[in-house]
Amino acid sequence: MDAILIQILNGLDKGGAYALIALGLTLVFGTLGVVNFAHGALFMLGAFVSVTVQNILTISKKVKDESITFFDAYKETPYLEIWWGDTGTMIIDYAVPISIFVAIPVMLLIGLAMERGLIRFFYKRGDADQILVTFGLAIVIQEIVKANYGANPIPTPAPEIVAGSAPVGSWLGLGADLVYPWWRLIYLFFAITIISTVFAFLHYTTFGMVVRAGMHDRETVGLLGINIERRFTIVFGLAAVVAGLAGTMYTPILPPDYHMGMDFLVLSFVVVVVGGMGSLAGAVAAGFLLGILQSFASMNEVKSVLPAIDQIIIYLVAVIVLLVRPKGLMGKD
Amino acid sequence: MSDDIKTYSTLSRRGFLKTSVAGAVAASAPMFFVKNAHAFTNEPKGSxxxxxxxxxxxxxxxxxxxxxxxxxxxxxxxxxxxxxxxxxxxxxxxxxxxxxxxxxxxxxxxxxxxxxxxxxxxxxxxxxxxxxxxxxxxxxxxxxxxxxxxxxxxxxxxxxxxxxxxxxxxxxxxxxxxxxxxxNTEMSGAALAPILESEFGNQRLAYHLTADYNWGWSQEGSIKKHTEALGWQTRAAVRTPLKEVDFSQYITPVLNSGADVLVLNHYGKNMVDSLTQSVQFGLRDKQVNGQDFQIVVPLFSRLMARGAGDSIKGIYGSTNWNxxxxxxxxxxxxxxxxxxxxxxxxxxxxxxxxxxxxxxxxxxxxxxxxxxxxxxxxxxxxxxxxxxxxxxxxxxxxxxxxDVLVVKGKEASSSEFDLLEVVEVTPRAKVEYPTTMQDANYVGDLGSCRRV
Known part of the structure; x- marks a missing residue:
């Protein structure tokens, strides 16, 4: 029972990340018709907002370590700690949550700049052109990040208060041995909150209704005198914010490096295809579904019967879904 | 006359074929073979x-x-x-x-x-x-x-x-x-095992997570061999894909496996990710079989260890040099x-x-x-x-x-470079293995050097 519950949590947590990235991908595809291979890079940029905030908060007074004479080794004390003592230490400890508030405007600006500066010139071009230019853009962004932050992962820990594991078993009366990392639970809650917010925004605001109408029939909406292009540009920015926040919050789970966007991108595309291209609900449902399936497929008991199933389960499901429902789980003709 | 013609005709055809084949082989051979026919590859000629x-x-x-x-x-x-x-x-x-x-x-x-x-x-x-x-x-x-x-x-x-x-x-x-x-991995295992015994005892149940390629298999085999010789048992050895970034589904089975040591046969980014996530899952805070749960990283790299931050503190491993x-x-x-x-x-x-x-x-x-x-x-x-x-x-x-270095992640580092503490310099005699080892991974043929 414990093992099953923990794999469900794992799957939901993993699925949360897939769903957040896939949601942004689907938003962009559904509104602008662009297959955005640079979306993973936005996830990575969000993570590096966290790194940057942490770097800024830990700007330090350096005192040369005199015991080492042949290279510059320093003993470093962050200015925040020098100025504000324990309060400064606490602010540094909360670098990741603070990053969320920085990531929202930063990612929105990056998204808008990307759409206005490059993507819009490719709306009327073929899929191959769109894929090539967005993939190229992703590589450029990766290399810029690598040049500035190096190739190695950078530790970006969660606040000390949520660094350990939550006694999930005790909560459910299943014993004290069943624990799950606090930050992963927070990430799951965060993913559900963001997804709900995006859905609420699209369903319960005038802006959202116009966007949904535009996704359904762009021409008619345009004929009504609504500047649908401008709204779609904002949607691109919104998708960038969702991907960026997913990355920012993921940093305590996975020390970020320049390549982390690509690691998630391929799986997220599979999620979008399984969910149904352009279906927001499909992307979210498929994200969680595939996350849970992948998690269960990794259990030793499953792998002893079906070796290496964890490596192919997602693609296997994708093949089956596409054979049975070519438009995906929730795609429409 | 007819014999002459026959002889001439036969020789000409064979000769032509032989010459053609020889010519084609010579023409298709990489130039560096021809160039160095009387010396050796890339013999330096100038200054x-x-x-x-x-x-x-x-x-x-x-x-x-x-x-x-x-x-x-x-x-x-x-x-x-x-x-x-x-x-x-x-x-x-x-x-x-x-x-x-x-x-x-x-x-x-x-x-x-x-x-x-x-x-x-x-x-x-x-x-x-x-x-x-x-x-x-x-x-x-x-x-x-x-x-x-x-x-x-x-x-x-x-x-x-x-x-x-x-x-x-x-x-x-x-x-x-x-x-x-x-x-190499054999020397890592030989150097680490005695330290693991002195630090953690000889009644341990180990669980291996292993990068699924030749280095990971080699490292897993060596650590299993040397720790089992001490009396440790191996609960499971699970292969993880090299491209994996989220190890949660591999770490969670460890929690209820009964194992009290996790050996991470991972290097580089794999090591950073799996170690960070293992610590997040509270493995180091656990008590199993009446003992503190331990994590071992057989091959440490200081450059990479930096990425794991505080997670490396107190973790044992080996390194070639520090x-x-x-x-x-x-x-x-x-x-x-x-x-x-x-x-x-x-x-x-x-x-x-x-x-x-x-x-x-x-x-x-x-x-x-x-x-x-x-x-x-x-x-x-x-x-x-x-x-x-x-x-x-x-x-x-x-x-x-x-000699091989056994190291431990430093509890209190004085600088960003000061991450590993040398626990033991294991002398060469204790890590050297004979040339007669019969395990398939150790048996090979050097081949010969080719003088032209």
Whole structure:
């Protein structure tokens, strides 16, 4: 029972990340018709907002370590700690949550700049052109990040208060041995909150209704005198914010490096295809579904019967879904 | 007349066919075979000799590759008589005089392995065939090392391996033209096991997570062998894909497995991710079988360990070399490297620097660049003053045997470089294994050196 519950949590947590990235991908595809291979890079940029905030908060007074004479080794004390003592230490400890508030405007600006500066010139071009230019853009962004932050992962820990594991078993009366990392639970809650917010925004605001109408029939909406292009540009920015926040919050789970966007991108595309291209609900449902399936497929008991199933389960499901429902789980003709 | 015609006709047809086939074979043969028909591959003719540095300049190990390249550039400077001489001042015996090698100045070309075997072979091939490299060296992966070593053997060019830790490189995949200074998984296991016993006892149940490629298998096998000999038992050994970034689904089964030690046979980013996530899952806070749960990382890299942050504190592992060593050779190298670049060298930088110097010295001792003579000069060569105590390049498998460092993640580091604490310097005698080991991974054939 414990093992099953923990794999469900794992799957939901993993699925949360897939769903957040896939949601942004689907938003962009559904509104602008662009297959955005640079979306993973936005996830990575969000993570590096966290790194940057942490770097800024830990700007330090350096005192040369005199015991080492042949290279510059320093003993470093962050200015925040020098100025504000324990309060400064606490602010540094909360670098990741603070990053969320920085990531929202930063990612929105990056998204808008990307759409206005490059993507819009490719709306009327073929899929191959769109894929090539967005993939190229992703590589450029990766290399810029690598040049500035190096190739190695950078530790970006969660606040000390949520660094350990939550006694999930005790909560459910299943014993004290069943624990799950606090930050992963927070990430799951965060993913559900963001997804709900995006859905609420699209369903319960005038802006959202116009966007949904535009996704359904762009021409008619345009004929009504609504500047649908401008709204779609904002949607691109919104998708960038969702991907960026997913990355920012993921940093305590996975020390970020320049390549982390690509690691998630391929799986997220599979999620979008399984969910149904352009279906927001499909992307979210498929994200969680595939996350849970992948998690269960990794259990030793499953792998002893079906070796290496964890490596192919997602693609296997994708093949089956596409054979049975070519438009995906929730795609429409 | 008819006989004449018949004879003439028969000879002409066969002769024509033979000549055509011979001509076609000669025309299709790579030029470097023809060019070197009477010498050896890339025999240096002018006043310079070219070394080929094949390191990961892009991809996940780019930072390690950059450090390797820095070390090689420093080695070339020292060989050519520039800078402070570094380990040339401490290396014993030494034939190099600081005026190049055999009267020729060393120059170099570089290639990018990308930590992918096909790319690494392509760049090594390019350096040999186009740039005229006399020797290839470098790399940060056992898969790449085995692939490039095999290519160099085919091409008749010596390969001085960089960071490669799987037994295979000097075991089943050993080659006459390949040499490894870095230690290997067998030596890691032999060095670590006694320390693990003294720290954690001999009644332990281990759970292995292993990167699913030749190095991971090699490391898992070695640790299992040496810990089981102490009395430990292995609960499970689970293979993880090299590209995995989220290890949660592999870590959670550990929680209820009954195991009280997790061995992470992971390197680089895999190690950073799996260790960070294992600590997040509270493994280090657990008590199992009445004992504190422990995590072991058999191969530590300081460059990579930095990515794991506080998670490495108190974690045991092994390493080939650490900049904090106090012997004359290490001090000379750290001083030279630190003065040049402003930070201490990594173990990857150290092994690459040493390999470049050892190759150059072997050429100087042999008085030629002919690979067969250089190989003979390296085989069985004993040296000291290069940071690992007395070392021998064993002739039978081209593996260097030397002391191995057992290290622990430092609880309180004084600087961003001060991450590992040397717990034990395990003497060579305790990590050396016989050439007669019958395990399939240890049995190989060097092949022969080809004199034309």
């Amino acid at each position: 310079t000799v070219t070394f080929g540095f094949n390191v990961p300049q892009t991809g996940p190990y780019a930072e390690e590759g950059a450090d390797e390249l820095r070390a090689y550039e420093l080695a070339v400077k020292h060989i050519n008589g520039e800078g402070d001489g570094g380990m040339l001042n401490t290396m014993k015996p030494v034939s190099l005089k600081g005026d190049g090698v055999n009267g020729k100045k060393v120059i170099f070309v570089t290639g990018d392995t990308q930590t992918k075997s096909p790319a690494a072979r392509a760049s090594a091939k390019r350096m040999i065939e186009r740039d005229g490299a006399i020797m290839i060296t470098g790399g940060s992966s056992s898969g790449v090392a085995v692939a490039v070593q095999s290519l160099c053997h085919e091409q008749g060019v010596i390969f001085m391996a960089g960071l490669t830790h799987a037994v295979d490189t000097t075991g089943k995949d050993r080659r006459r033209y390949g040499f490894r200074h870095f230690f 900049w904090s060593l106090q012997d004359k050779g290490s001090e000379a190298f750290v001083k030279s490297f630190g003065s040049e670049y402003g930070f201490p060298p990594s173990q990857a930088a150290h092994t690459c620097y040493v390999q470049a110097l050892l190759y150059a010295d072997a050429c100087q001792r042999a008085g030629t660049f002919h690979p067969c003579d250089v190989i003979a000069a390296l085989e069985g060569h004993q040296f000291d003053g290069m940071g690992n105590g007395p070392v021998e390049y064993r002739a039978e498998d081209h593996q260097c045997f030397k």
